[in-house]
Amino acid sequence: MELNAHVPAGSLEKKWDRHRFEMKLVNPANKRKYTIIMVGSGLGGGAAAASLGELGYNVKCFCFQDSPRRAHSIAAQGGINAAKNYQNDGDSIYRLFYDTIKGGDFRAREANVYRLAEISVNIIDQCVAQGVPFAREYGGLLANRSFGGAQVSRTFYARGQTGQQLLLGAYQALERQIAIGTVTMFPRTEMLDLVVIDGRARGIITRNLVTGAIESHIADAVVLGTGGYGNVFYLSTNAKGSNATAIWRAHKRGAAFANPCFTQIHPTCIPVSGEYQSKLTLMSESLRNDGRVWVPLKPGDKRPPYDIAESERDYYLERKYPSFGNLAPRDIASRGAKEVCDEGRGVGESGLGVYLDFADAIRRLGAPVIAERYGNLFEMYQRITDEDPYKVPMRIYPAVHYTMGGLWVDYNLMSTVEGLHVIGEANFSDHGANRLGASALMQGLADGYFVLPNTVGDYLASARPQKVDENHPAFRSAVGDVHSRTERLLGIDGKRTVDSFHRELGKIMWDYCGMARNDAGLRKALELIPALRDEFWRNVNVPGSDRELNQALEKAGRVADFFELGELMCIDALHRTESCGGHFREESQTPDGEALRDDENFAYVAAWEYAGERQSPILNKETLVFENVKLSQRSYK
Amino acid sequence: MNRARRFYKAAIGKKVVMAATGLIGIGFVIGHMAGNLLAFRGSDAINAYAHFLQSTGELLWILRLTLIGAVILHIIAAYQLTMQNRAARPVGYVKRKPQVSTWASRTMRWGGVVLLVFIPLHILHFTTGAWQPAGSFSETDVYTNIVTSFQIWWVTLFYVVAMISLGLHLYHGAWSSVRSLGASQPSPEPLKRTIALGVAIIVWLGFTAVPVAVFAGLIG
Amino acid sequence: MNLRLRVWRQAGPSAQGRMVEYEAPGVSPDMSFLEMLDVVNERLTVSGQDPIAFDHDCREGICGSCSLMINGAAHGPMKGTATCQLHMRSFSDGDVIDIEPWRAKAFPVIRDLIVDRGALDRIIGAGGFISASTGGAQDANTILVPKVAAEAAMDAAACIGCGACVAACPNASASLFTAAKISHLGHLPQGQPERYRRVLSMVNQMELEDFGGCTLYGECQEACPKGISIDTISRMNRDFIKAGVTS
Numbered sequence A: 001m002e003l004n005a006h007v008p009a010g011s012l013e014k015k016w017d018r019h020r021f022e023m024k025l026v027n028p029a030n031k032r033k034y035t036i037i038m039v040g041s042g043l044g045g046g047a048a049a050a051s052l053g054e055l056g057y058n059v060k061c062f063c064f065q066d067s068p069r070r071a072h073s074i075a076a077q078g079g080i081n082a083a084k085n086y087q088n089d090g091d092s093i094y095r096l097f098y099d100t101i102k103g104g105d106f107r108a109r110e111a112n113v114y115r116l117a118e119i120s121v122n123i124i125d126q127c128v129a130q131g132v133p134f135a136r137e138y139g140g141l142l143a144n145r146s147f148g149g150a151q152v153s154r155t156f157y158a159r160g161q162t163g164q165q166l167l168l169g170a171y172q173a174l175e176r177q178i179a180i181g182t183v184t185m186f187p188r189t190e191m192l193d194l195v196v197i198d199g200r201a202r203g204i205i206t207r208n209l210v211t212g213a214i215e216s217h218i219a220d221a222v223v224l225g226t227g228g229y230g231n232v233f234y235l236s237t238n239a240k241g242s243n244a245t246a247i248w249r250a251h252k253r254g255a256a257f258a259n260p261c262f263t264q265i266h267p268t269c270i271p272v273s274g275e276y277q278s279k280l281t282l283m284s285e286s287l288r289n290d291g292r293v294w295v296p297l298k299p300g301d302k303r304p305p306y307d308i309a310e311s312e313r314d315y316y317l318e319r320k321y322p323s324f325g326n327l328a329p330r331d332i333a334s335r336g337a338k339e340v341c342d343e344g345r346g347v348g349e350s351g352l353g354v355y356l357d358f359a360d361a362i363r364r365l366g367a368p369v370i371a372e373r374y375g376n377l378f379e380m381y382q383r384i385t386d387e388d389p390y391k392v393p394m395r396i397y398p399a400v401h402y403t404m405g406g407l408w409v410d411y412n413l414m415s416t417v418e419g420l421h422v423i424g425e426a427n428f429s430d431h432g433a434n435r436l437g438a439s440a441l442m443q444g445l446a447d448g449y450f451v452l453p454n455t456v457g458d459y460l461a462s463a464r465p466q467k468v469d470e471n472h473p474a475f476r477s478a479v480g481d482v483h484s485r486t487e488r489l490l491g492i493d494g495k496r497t498v499d500s501f502h503r504e505l506g507k508i509m510w511d512y513c514g515m516a517r518n519d520a521g522l523r524k525a526l527e528l529i530p531a532l533r534d535e536f537w538r539n540v541n542v543p544g545s546d547r548e549l550n551q552a553l554e555k556a557g558r559v560a561d562f563f564e565l566g567e568l569m570c571i572d573a574l575h576r577t578e579s580c581g582g583h584f585r586e587e588s589q590t591p592d593g594e595a596l597r598d599d600e601n602f603a604y605v606a607a608w609e610y611a612g613e614r615q616s617p618i619l620n621k622e623t624l625v626f627e628n629v630k631l632s633q634r635s636y637k
Numbered sequence B: 001m002n003r004a005r006r007f008y009k010a011a012i013g014k015k016v017v018m019a020a021t022g023l024i025g026i027g028f029v030i031g032h033m034a035g036n037l038l039a040f041r042g043s044d045a046i047n048a049y050a051h052f053l054q055s056t057g058e059l060l061w062i063l064r065l066t067l068i069g070a071v072i073l074h075i076i077a078a079y080q081l082t083m084q085n086r087a088a089r090p091v092g093y094v095k096r097k098p099q100v101s102t103w104a105s106r107t108m109r110w111g112g113v114v115l116l117v118f119i120p121l122h123i124l125h126f127t128t129g130a131w132q133p134a135g136s137f138s139e140t141d142v143y144t145n146i147v148t149s150f151q152i153w154w155v156t157l158f159y160v161v162a163m164i165s166l167g168l169h170l171y172h173g174a175w176s177s178v179r180s181l182g183a184s185q186p187s188p189e190p191l192k193r194t195i196a197l198g199v200a201i202i203v204w205l206g207f208t209a210v211p212v213a214v215f216a217g218l219i220g
Numbered sequence C: 001m002n003l004r005l006r007v008w009r010q011a012g013p014s015a016q017g018r019m020v021e022y023e024a025p026g027v028s029p030d031m032s033f034l035e036m037l038d039v040v041n042e043r044l045t046v047s048g049q050d051p052i053a054f055d056h057d058c059r060e061g062i063c064g065s066c067s068l069m070i071n072g073a074a075h076g077p078m079k080g081t082a083t084c085q086l087h088m089r090s091f092s093d094g095d096v097i098d099i100e101p102w103r104a105k106a107f108p109v110i111r112d113l114i115v116d117r118g119a120l121d122r123i124i125g126a127g128g129f130i131s132a133s134t135g136g137a138q139d140a141n142t143i144l145v146p147k148v149a150a151e152a153a154m155d156a157a158a159c160i161g162c163g164a165c166v167a168a169c170p171n172a173s174a175s176l177f178t179a180a181k182i183s184h185l186g187h188l189p190q191g192q193p194e195r196y197r198r199v200l201s202m203v204n205q206m207e208l209e210d211f212g213g214c215t216l217y218g219e220c221q222e223a224c225p226k227g228i229s230i231d232t233i234s235r236m237n238r239d240f241i242k243a244g245v246t247s
């Protein structure tokens, strides 16, 4: 397949403006004649569905939760970036663009990232107009904080609930359209397949999670905003329901999957406490502003933290990265933790943890100040671990948090399947090999409010899709596929539960395709995964029927897809022998153990094409050209 | 008109009516209680007070009509709300533990019913004289009416019980009515109800004092 | 520790439901309540029984999916904590734990412990928004919001839409949920133009959905995982009265 990014001509600053002028428009009177399917109701999907409804399109919006308000965007804590430069500290659209490109280790597309930075300012305006209660100064102006080691204060926030408040803004706009009737909402409905007719996305097949009914939905354009696939690792900061099914089905129907191995491991999460652990909880990165990260110098030192003298402690981030210290970027901080734990210096029961110590900060600023800054986080930590961070240092460990990879999209956010658009975390677009803190919320809303509503119109106006109906063979066979698949899962009636398989898959992915990857490990994983997958299809036990609410069946379908995606992730990780951002190949590091990029051979997007059951996927490359930024090694020393 | 209907259609509208009429009731009982306490000052004091009331003629009637109206509205709204609230949970819990709601709040309906029985009987007893537990009634000598009645143990008992339910009714009502009307100030502990407690105790003690004092022979 | 569970099982919306007893041996105090149920479900599955269906997603107390009546208390014994954040250390060996779904006419049971909370979405759809279509918003800093107003709005906006207030209310009233949204938007300058329309239409929707009225029992506030205050209810009533006279 040929990958055309359709990046408009002209200077970086003018591209989006010019493109908006060049795009075709749909006659307002005709908008309601077009049906658009929006799968997902998070920041991407919710914002898009509402905006498309406002424009007058006939929108069908889907989510698997019981309400669009529960999309996992709700869990975002830290904040959202925007190049407002309200703090007069030298921020600008260009700086945000540059920071994002550099943060992504130069593996993202310049034009998209610049547009993101450009639009970031409108997002804040839009959200404030909707009544999002951002933090304020006494004068009534918006407050900002610096986040994830950024040199400027460009992060807007609403306590520790920024994602929630932004999502509620979009959700309320969406509910308004639902009440008006422009948007029809399908909650508790899961997309199980994409229908492509004459090379164009024309609809989806869904399962009603309450009745089990399999339904066909026809549309003139299909948009996926189904979030990240971090749950391939079983344990992650994603929600239990977060899945890859929608994008994976689309991939199998022709959408290229870009950079699947680019995953972000977040350094500050609460460590695993036991086998039964079902998910991991993030502790906001902001904690690293005042907390100091350390482990004992001696391996296997099991003494309680306060019996360990200063001289016997290793503040390894401060030691290795004097200038950034505890604020080193996520991938670096995470890898640091892994190293010390591999050396047997990890703390806590499992030995998989490092201390995040506030003793100094409390001594310096006093407990009340710390309480004011992190009170709710400390509470959350104590609720989960039963330890008081004011007295004992927190224990933290990295956890899978975000997936930069996703379906390949062009400048218009259209995938390699005509008429199939992908937004938010589900696409690969803007974050390259590593995402900066507070940039995903920005991207989701930029895509949903401002980019997609324009580009979808352009597609509809130029493509003028013909009518099709549910009896079209493509719909029939897709429905048939879905049925036979569920029947197969229910029919196996084996000995092991879905979760036990998922847990095992996750362990393989974490061990061999996690924070550090190497050739041998990845090859091992590529033997283990297919074997486990075969056992799954022989020995999984899915109780109940498909004509009822059946949570085991839902999980089974998702895990089945995780097996295939996990395999692709390992293939991608194996092929990319360079280190970049979240992807660290042990073979490719600087003498002092830092990630070493190989721009000669890997300055491209790896867009994988599905080649059929058990066929090895076909690699397509989108070469990345950098006309505006100079490629440099990231260094935080 | 249909604005009024729209207003009353909502539970909040009914609650506003409950609160308003309830507050009228509170105003009345406090005044009434004060009047009753004159019994301690001897027959002349309270009889004079009673005569004064009767002498006000139509003014008294205005008061009576307001009260009757208020009680009727209060009862209707109470009934409608009770029905709506019951219907809102057709299937109950196998196990449920009240966490913070007061016993008083949970017995508003029963307390109401007791008052519903009390008030008419009470009026027949002391105002019209149609009910004469003491076998005698005087239009003019309220004092004697009181004394003769409350020397009978079960009359006193009836009043004492009624006053307990009134006290409880007000312990919740005097607090909740203010909130129903949206007249309360934001508070760090919204469930605190010191004033309501005061009102309830005063009304309860003030009313109970007379019958008990009579029964104990302190009056008469 | 070893526990005994009594769980409401109901095959479908119209099916007959009943409490069923299960053993939960070897529970670790560090487990979350839902992880404890996961373990029970794993065992049920391998022994060929239907696992217990319950709503959950984020498992970090923010999405509002989880919704269990635990020993007669919505979201269980720990104040300000959603079911998914409740840990087994709040229980002790040998305890018998009753687990039931939210109960309200407006929340029909779908299966086992899962109910339909769509009514809450429709209340928001009736007016729980500021009509600001995408595009054309002025610069964010041209709207000044006093810090106190922003904080008050945020306090109310913290609602996660779990429905515990309805479940805990003896009247199955959605007053706290509705009032929280009305307060969130009502505290902000952006929310003023639609302030009184909003309260009328949201309260009206609340009636149409068959929720009960508010007797001010205060149970909702106690059950609310986000500590929404019943002060918001007074505020809603005040606005409703104002709306009644003005609009």
Ligand SMILES: Cc1cc2nc3c(=O)[nH]c(=O)nc-3n(C[C@H](O)[C@H](O)[C@H](O)COP(=O)(O)OP(=O)(O)OC[C@H]3O[C@@H](n4cnc5c(N)ncnc54)[C@H](O)[C@@H]3O)c2cc1C
Residues within 6 Å of the ligand: A039, A040, A041, A042, A043, A044, A045, A062, A063, A064, A065, A068, A070, A071, A072, A073, A074, A075, A076, A077, A078, A079, A080, A162, A163, A189, A190, A191, A192, A225, A226, A227, A228, A237, A238, A239, A242, A243, A245, A246, A282, A401, A402, A423, A424, A425, A426, A437, A438, A439, A440, A441, A442, A444
């Ligand atoms: C704990 C946590 C904290 C974070 N903090 C921050 C932060 O501080 N700043 C920041 O910028 N980013 C943060 N992120 C990242 C950011 O929140 C997400 O990347 C972003 O919200 C994703 O939004 P989305 O709309 O793409 O997907 P989601 O919000 O996940 O929405 C996915 C939607 O798709 C639906 N869906 C999924 N699969 C299907 C299917 N098969 N059928 C039907 N519907 C389906 C779901 O129901 C849901 O509605 C955080 C992420 C996590 C997990």
Ligand code: HEM
Residues within 6 Å of the ligand: B029, B032, B036, B049, B050, B051, B053, B054, B064, B067, B115, B119, B122, B123, B126, B127, B142, B146, B159, B163, B166, B207, B208, B210, B211
């Ligand atoms: C121990 C308690 C009480 C005593 C001893 C008492 C006594 C009396 C007496 C003596 C009268 C007749 C006064 C007159 O005719 O001038 C009276 C009238 C009345 N009482 Fe009470 N009362 C008590 C409690 C209450 C309560 C709790 C209520 C209401 C809830 C109430 C409502 C009334 C009313 C409505 C009248 C008629 C007033 C009128 O129309 O003239 N009383 N009471």
Ligand code: HEM
Residues within 6 Å of the ligand: B015, B016, B018, B019, B021, B022, B023, B025, B026, B029, B071, B074, B075, B078, B079, B081, B082, B108, B109, B111, B112, B113, B115, B116, B119, B169, B172, B173, B174, B176, B177, B178, B180, B181, C214, C215, C216
């Ligand atoms: C006549 C019989 C009465 C009945 C049946 C009755 C019933 C009730 C009921 C059921 C409630 C609770 C309503 C709800 O919130 O769901 C209530 C509230 C109240 N009642 Fe009564 N009551 C009666 C008499 C009185 C009297 C005599 C007074 C005052 C002296 C009074 C004062 C109040 C007040 C102040 C409230 C609180 C209203 C609110 O919460 O807004 N009631 N009553």
Ligand code: SF4
Residues within 6 Å of the ligand: C158, C159, C160, C161, C162, C163, C164, C165, C166, C176, C177, C180, C220, C223, C224, C225, C226, C227, C228
């Ligand atoms: S008010 Fe509290 S209890 Fe009610 S839905 Fe919102 S968060 Fe849940």
Ligand code: F3S
Residues within 6 Å of the ligand: C168, C169, C170, C171, C172, C173, C174, C175, C176, C213, C214, C215, C216, C217, C218, C219, C220, C221, C230
């Ligand atoms: S418990 Fe119910 S009665 Fe009112 S104060 Fe809360 S809604």
Ligand code: FES
Residues within 6 Å of the ligand: C055, C056, C057, C058, C059, C060, C061, C062, C063, C064, C065, C066, C082, C083, C084, C085
């Ligand atoms: S599972 Fe999301 S709040 Fe409990």
